[in-house]
Amino acid sequence: MRLLKDSFFTVLPIFALFTNTGAQKCDRIKIGNEYYKRQLIASIDGYPTGIVVDPRNDNIFFVLHKRNYTRGIHLLKHGALGIKEIPIGDDMIGQCIAVDVPSNVIYFGTNQGLVTFDASRDIVAAERPIGDDDIRSIFIDKTDNQMYISTGPNHEIFKFVNGSYAVRRYERVMKAYSFLLDSQANAFYEFIDGRIYFFATDYYEPIQYKGFSRELKYILRLNHLDEAVVAVKGSLFKLTTKSMLPVKIGQLGFKITGIAYDAKNNIIVGTKGKIYRYKPIVSSDPCPADDYFMATI
Template identity: 70%
Template sequence: MRRIILILLLIAYTKPEKCEQIKIGNEFYKRQLIATIDGYPTGMTIDPRTENIFFILHKRNYTKGIHILKHGSLGVKELPLSDDVIGQCVAVDTVNNLIYIGTNQGLVTYDNSRAEITAERPMGDDDVRNIFIDKIDNQMYITTGSNHEIFKFMNGSAAVKRYDKIPKAYSFVLDSKGNAFYEYVDGRLYFFSIDLYEPVQYKGFTRELKYILQLNNSDEAIVAVKGSLYRLFTKSILPVKLGQLGFRITGMVFDNKNNIIIGTKGKIYRYKPIDGNDPCPADDYFMSSI
């Protein structure tokens, strides 16, 4: 009897570690807390070269500026913008090794190595609300002003041209085929397929301002709505639900390792795909707090 008990204890001791898992789409992910913050993050962007995460920190009824969570860091820091400049969005241009910050007074660039604002792009005093950089041709688009009109830069110069395909939008993404997915100023989601001549509205969502719209590493349009993730298609007006996270999502971005970085009130999580051979991947982030 004693021998049987010892064998059972040995089996229990050598049993592989279990960890919290959640299914998103067809994959299982492990959730890891990588930062706690006093507020909630929006406009999340990740630099694939350094894995540093940029976001806008909101606290109660006001914005506390653009912050950076450096990979492996023990703290979250605010970017050093001047007092009269309000940071509103961030985009990483990996081809030209630049980090752009959209502000209420135009575009500025951030030097990651020196941790300082280095230059302004000649954009006058335009109010830049959103930036999208197309990974296919590195074309940069900006959304400006209270009307949320979209412009694109011409041949890498300072000249801009109105993007007529989408006249106005809070945010938008273009996949590698040129299909556009966007939130129009009426608070609804649309797509503009290269095979069609006019935009089409997605069904199934209640009117929700400020959808969180991103492309994943498979060139798929993913949208976060309240606490759920959906995939958007150009062959159907019905989004496909991928998973329910159990809390309100305020920020989302995909890194180059197929991880999903998710922001919510008080926390930033990383969802890491689980390999069948490694059911509990190690945590390689220090947990930061602000």
């Protein structure tokens, strides 16, 4: 194994994967109503959070942590030989990532505001941050391309106004660690009391989900079916507005630190030291090939 050297990036190792599928039966895991094959796509020194997949090219962005400090935002390019750290400035700490596909913009949230990333040149394009807020999370609503952010130690939610950089407070959800909206504008979020809530469009107040022990830093994502999914410890749960009881849909067997759904219905999952891809198994392809990143080398 070798480390790539780059004048702009710190490169971390990624291991080659060699498999011989042949006629052997795949190791399968059921998540929801589908079976998936797990593939190791990266080994890292630390653990990844805030995983985001760029649907245009399958590149993976994440925030890398090691022990009690953040090592910054990293990029795992599809087909690349290594993981690269993206420098965003000596005084800024990268905390979250979002890909705005219609506007062709990649945003990084930092402790000093938003910056944009130029993927064609692998550099931060904006010379100055947009605003000066401490941005903790970003959510882009795919139905209307509106962007929401949570800021500061109180995790207050703001919405950008009409595609500009002016913001106003999002009144339906005042504060949240993590936040998302489905295509029906139903809100799902982790409030600062460490509990999960939903606020349906036809309700007048939020409803708390039952069955979760109080747990900080749940991971909330929308899957490819526009369903809210929460990851906590090693389990996955589906959330709906029809019941205050979450539905367990999977048990992965390790602590989940990050999760993302790509455009091909794959699930990208991070844990300590590793990033996995879970690929759906279909009857016509019962043992999908390990065709990701270093698999063919």
